[in-house]
Amino acid sequence: MEIEAKQRNQRNRRRERAQRMLAQRESLASAKQQQQQQQQQTRQRPNDEEDSHSGEDEDPAAGLGLGLTRTGHPRDSHSRPPRPPRPPRPRKKSSLAAANQKEPPFEEDIIDGFAILAFRTYEELELETALLLYRVIVQAIGYSNYLRDK
Numbered sequence: 001m002e003i004e005a006k007q008r009n010q011r012n013r014r015r016e017r018a019q020r021m022l023a024q025r026e027s028l029a030s031a032k033q034q035q036q037q038q039q040q041q042t043r044q045r046p047n048d049e050e051d052s053h054s055g056e057d058e059d060p061a062a063g064l065g066l067g068l069t070r071t072g073h074p075r076d077s078h079s080r081p082p083r084p085p086r087p088p089r090p091r092k093k094s095s096l097a098a099a100n101q102k103e104p105p106f107e108e109d110i111i112d113g114f115a116i117l118a119f120r121t122y123e124e125l126e127l128e129t130a131l132l133l134y135r136v137i138v139q140a141i142g143y144s145n146y147l148r149d150k
Helices: 002-044 048-052 095-101 122-149
Strands: 106-111 114-119
């Protein structure tokens, strides 16, 4: 008996909620429709007020009664909703700042005019020697091409 009463109450609550939601949707739809009708009416008759008065208080730059604004476009008389402000432009990271933040793979000490390099790992030592060898070869090839051209 209690289960049937609970189910009945639940069904009734669901029906009431569905009716409320339906009524809310209908009211929103009718409000939207009224707003669209008002916008269409204002588009059809944008300058009724200007036509009704005499030309005494008329602004000479008002478009000579043609429904035009100062820029000359008839669409300018309709106000557009304001656009949201642009987000700030991302700042460019300079390559110098990135180079300063990057740690060198070795520490260099100069003692009695000799540069002593201290690498953290053996792999870093191998990588640096390979890069140095590559730079020397590229420089030698570039220099030989330079001599060949002369």
